[in-house]
Amino acid sequence: LEQDSVNIPFLKLRVRSAYIAGDYQNVRIPGERLIRLQETSLSALTQVVVAYFNLKLYTDCIRVCQYLIAQGYAVENIFYFEAKALARIKQFDKSNELLKTCINLSISKEAEMYYYNLGINYEALRQYKKAIAQYDTANYLFKNPIMNFNSGRIYEINLKNMQQAQKYYTKYLALAKPVEADEKKAYQYLKERWGKKKPVAPKK
Template sequence: MHKQIIFSILCLIPVIVPAQASYNRDRLQQFFQNQEYEQSLAYLKTVPAPDNEQYLFDLGYACYMNEDFKQARSVFTALYQKNGSLPAPQIYLASIHNMNREPDSALFYYKNLTRLFPEQYKYWQAAAAAWYLLKKNDSAIACIRKSYELKPTAGKVVYDYCTYLSGAKQKNQAEQLIDQFLRFDTTYAPIIGKKVNLSFTAGRYSEAVAWGERLRSRDVAPAELLSSYINLLFSYLNLKRPDSVISVYNWLLLQDANNESAAYGAALAFAMKKEYAVSDSLLTECIGFNIQEMAATYYRAKAGNAVAVQNYTRAVALYDTSYYLFKDLLDLYQAGSVLHRFLKNNTRATAYYKRFLQVCPHPKTDEEATITRYIKEFLSPQKK
């Protein structure tokens, strides 16, 4: 990943100032072209080390491509100190700092590159990414805006710009940029994916479906844009189109991209079709994915299926298990509600309701306050 980024940046300008060397650069270039980086490093270590910039760059590059980043950093630092106007050593030094999760150190070089080459949009883009990692959104937006001004047709720049704007809660402006980009280019999949996500978040499910299916028709790998495909699936669910939900889910299975969210959406779709056994099987799969926060939701969905098929005793057991595992007050209320409304067992319902009041003497949310009022009204005749 870092090597690809560096290569794209280095394509902008010459790597180094031409210099005479006491070693055979044609032979070295052959090693590089054939990706024989171990041989290139071995060769450089056998020849006399000339005191020039080209040799230092070649040595640093060979070390970097052999993943000897410590030595590469040392060599590129020496080259930078020798000539601080060369872009190549600064690009590699910034990349090494990024790999070491040191965005502040990487930013030092990116800022210097934007001063030396203010017309090169990729340096502004790289600086923006470093600012974003440092959680400095305003600075990230300022840099990516400059990059966008220099190259508004670059899909990755538009994508990054939208990401930073969304992070700053400027989603309307982000979507305007996307719409403007899509007017002349509908081939860049990450932008289409971003359009799907923004449409879904805004509740425009039909629009999310239109763009999501365009993405799917191109067989863009789900691994790269999984969130967009999940939002496509849930858009169909919100539009009450369970067969389309299941179609997307099955397609994800074929792409080896099944996950917890996809299985949950499919489970809800099968429940919508009253195929509760299949729904329960998928919800069990969801619980297997995650026995933490979201698992309580899956237990409740299974309980909802049990209520739908009038298996009320099983529904109570599922709510009870969910409360035992996750201690969510809502499960106590739901268990009591099923006992009261369907099984007409007010004695057991009262036990669950009283437990709710004991655990929650002072409601903290509107939902808890509403449930508390209901329970107190239910219990009051029994207290007389």
């Protein structure tokens, strides 16, 4: 490094060795040189991000995160450290937005079907509140209105709680865009029965 201070492989090695040793101060100079050289090594620069965070240099941590994102590295770990650094400087709204991005990146679309099938299984076991909890989770994560329909159906048919049933059906009717013939038929039925009704008092 004394002979060639812009030798990228050596700079990356210097970052890694200092990082592994927990010598975060000595991650800074080679890390900043990599950025000036427009190096985009995700591994080395992630170590720079973590070093800045551990040194409580939160604005520098955010800057390096944003550099990586601008270079096309929109990955969960980078968003997470930027969110943590933003929270430390009390920019909580921005931090929350990035944490929501992390959630979307970390949960695969297949998870919706897992929650849906958990709900079906709990229904079969007559554990209706647990079934509704699975449908609620699937709806929260993936915004699929059919999950509100499923919860409303349980409240109406199994739990005989018409007030809760209407709450879920109203959410379903507000968001659903049925395509299949069976769902269109169910949607029309619900719209006629529940669409304009006032809240129903729960049965005693």
